[in-house]
Amino acid sequence: MEIANTAPCPKRNYGLVLTRFEKSFRFADAGFFINFLVVYIFAFISLYPKYGLSIIALMPLIVVTAGWFWGVKGGFLGGLFSFPLYTLLSILVHETAWDTRFWIAGFVCSGASLLLGTWVGHLCELGEHLKKEAEEREKMHEDLKETNNQLIEFQDTLEEKIKNKIEEIRDKDHIIIKQSKEVAMGKMIGNIAHQWRQPLSAVAAIIQSYEDAFEDGVLDQNYIEEKTDLIMEILQQMSRTIDDFRSFFKPNKNQQEFNLKKNIEKTITFASRSFENNDIKLISDLADDCVVFGFPGEFSHVILNIFNNAKDALVENKIKNPEITIMLTKENDKSVIIITDNAGGISDEIIDSIFEPYFSTKEQGKGIGLGLYMSKITIEKNMNGKLTVRNINRKTEFRVEV
Template identity: 45%
Template sequence: MKTPSDSQNNWDSLREKIIGLGDHSLRKTYYPELQQKLDDLQQSEERFRATFNQAAVGIALAGLDGRWLQINRKLCDTVGYTEEELKNLTFQDITHPDDLKVSLEWFHRVLAGEIRNYSIEKRYIHKNGSTVWINLTVSLVSESSGNHKYLIAVIEDITERKRTEEALRDAYNELDKRVAERTAELVKTITALQEEVADRITAEQALQAEMRERMRTMEELRRKDQMLMQQSRQAAMGEMIGNIAHQWRQPLNTIGLYIQGLLVPGECGEFSKEHLEAGVNKAMQVIFHMSQTIDDFRNFFRPDKEMTLFRVDEVVAKTVSLVEGSYRCQQIKVEVKTKGEPLINGYPNEYSQVLLNILINARDAFLEKKIADARVELRVFTEKGKAVVTITDNAGGIPAGILDRIFDPYFTTKGPDKGTGVGLYMSKTIIEKNMNGRLTARNTGNGAEFRIEV
C-alpha cells in the first residue's frame, strides 16, 4: 500500500532525475513544461505542508489498520504524544474504552464502502490520563481502481465546549431541582392557604350565624324593652290617674263651695250681679287650673321623637307638680333646691318619667313604713360639666341585700297589685342607653338617694 510518504519519495526521485539534466536555465530552455510542473509541485507541496502542520485542528493520515501514518503538531498537542510515539500506536489505543465500540462500527462501515465519510463526537485518552473530547471527521481515500489507500482524519478539540455543556447541564439540573423544590413548597403553601381559606370561610359562616343569632337576640331584647316600656308607661298611667284624682279632688270641692256660696245671698235677699260674677270668676280660675293639669298629664305621655335641649329645673318642677296632689294627701313634704340652670340635650318627657318613677317609689315607701315626718328633697345643679339631680328621702333606705338588684327587670318589693318591677329598670335604660348618662342609688343616714347624671 502506498502512502503520502511513498509518493513524496517518488517525487523526490523524479526531481533528482530532472535536476540531473542540468541547471535551471538549461532545463527551462529544453524542458520548459517539465520544469513548470516541477515548480508547481514544489509550491503545492509547500502549501500542503504549511496547511498540514499549522492547521488550528488536528489532521492525520491513518492506515486501514488504524495505525497513525502522518500527524500534525495540533494533534500531538491535543493528545500529549510526540509524533514518533503516536506512530507506534493506533487510534484504538488512545480511544476511550466507552467510545471504542461505536468508533469501530463507523470505521468498518467506511471500509465496507457503506459510507464515504462520517463525523462523530468521541473521547481520547490523553497521555497524562485525562479525557479529551474531540469532534472527529473521517474520509476514505481510494485509488482510481477502487483500492482503499488510507484515511484522512480531522480532529477538533471540543473539551472546553463539553465542559461548558456539562456545566450548563449541571446548572440546568440544579435549576430543575430548585424549581421542583420550590414548586413543592408552593404546592404546600397553596394547600395551606386553601385550608386557611376554608377555615376562614367556615369561621365567617359561623360568625354570620352568630351575628344572625345576636341580631335575633337584640331584636328580642328590643321587643322586650318596648314591652317593658309599655308596661312602665301603663303603670305610670295608673299612677297618673290616681294623681289626677288627687289633683282634682280639692278643686272640685272648691268649685262646690263656690256654687253653694252663690245661693247664700239669694236666701238673704242680697243677691247681686257683682256677687255672681265674682263667684263665676273664682270657679273659672279653678277650672282653668284643672284644664292645665290635664295638659300636663297629656304632655307627659306624649313620646319624644327627637332629642331637644331642655332646662332640667323646669322638667323637675313640672314632674313635682304631677305628684303634689298625692304627696299632699299623704302629708309628704317636697323641697326643690336649684343652683344655676343646668341643660340637657335629650328627651324631656322620658327624663320626667324617670323622676316620676323615683318620686312614686318614695311615696310608696313612706306609706309602707308609716313615716311621720316624710320629706323628699330634690337638688338640681351642675358638676364637672354634667347636669345632676339627686332625689333624697327619709323613708329608712333600701335593704343592703337588694340594693344592687333594684334596677333589674321585674324586681320589686311591692305586692303584685302595687308594682310591676319595671319602673327602675326602664329608668336606668332611659338615662344610660337613651341619654348616655348614669343613674345610681345609695343609702344615706335615714333614707335613700338616687343620683341622675347626664
C-alpha cells in the same frame, strides 16, 4: 465509695439500618445497569482479540442470564451475579477467570453498584418523605380552607343572629317602655283624681252658695260675676292639669333643650297631692341655670319614678315624719339632681339589683319592676348621663347626672 456507672448503653436501631439497606437493594436498578454495562464491555474487550466479532453472539446470553437474575433476585443482586456470569463465560471460551483486570473491574463495578444503590435508595426515601410531606401540606391546606369557609359561614350566621337578637331586644324595650308608661300613667291619673277633688269640691260649694245668697237676698250681679270668675279660674287650673298630663306622656321624637328646674317643678305638681295624702314633706332646692339637651317628657318620668319609689318606701316602712328632698345643682359642666328619702335605706343584698328589669320588692299587683330600669336607660343611653343609688345615714340617695 464510688458507684459504678450502670447506665445501659444506648441501643443501636438495627431495624432502621436493615430497612435502609433493604431500600438500597430495592432501588439499585441504576447500580445494576452500571455493573452490567461495565462487565459487558470488559467481556467484549477481553474476548475480542481471540474471537473477533463472533463474541457478539455470546453477549445475548450474558444479557438474558443477567436479566433473569435481576428479575428473580432484585436489581442489586442481579448486578452482582453479572460478575460470576462473566467468569463462567470466560471458562467456556477457554479464557482464564483470574485476569487481574477482570477482578479489578468486577470489584469496582460491584462497589459502584453498592454505593450507587445506597445513594439512590436514600434519594428515593427522601423523595417519598417529601412526597408525603407535600400530601400532608395539601391536606392541611384543604382542611384550613374548609375551616376558613366554616368560619366565614359561622360569621355570617352569627351576624344574622346578632342582628335578630338586637331587633328582639329593641322590640322588648319598646314593650317595656310602653308598660312603664302605662304604669306611670295609671299613677298620674290617680294623682290627677286627687288634685281635682279639691277644686271640684270648691265649685260645688260655690254653686250651693247661690241658693243661700238668693235666700239671704244678696244674690246680685256683682255676686254672680265674682263667683263666676272664681269658678272659671278653678276650671282653667283643672284644664292646665289636663294639658300638663298630655304633654307629660307625649312622646318626644327629637331631643330638645329644656330647663331642668321648670321640668322638675311640673313633675312635683303631679306628685304633690300624693305626698300630701300620705303626710310626706317635700323639700326642694332647685338652681335656675341648669339647661340640658334631651327628652323632657322622659326625664320627667325618671323624676316621677324616683318620687313614687320613695313614697312607697316611706308608706311601707311607716316612717314617722316622712320626708323627701330634691336638690338641683351645677357641678362643673354637669347638672346634678339628688333625691333623698328617710325610709331607712335599701338592703345591701338587693341594692345592686334595683335597676334590673322586672325586679321589684313590692307585693304582686303593686309594681312590675320596670320604673327604675327604664329610668336608667333614659338617663344613661338616651341622655348620655348617669343614674346611681347609695345608702347614706339610713337614707336612700338617688343621684342623676346629665
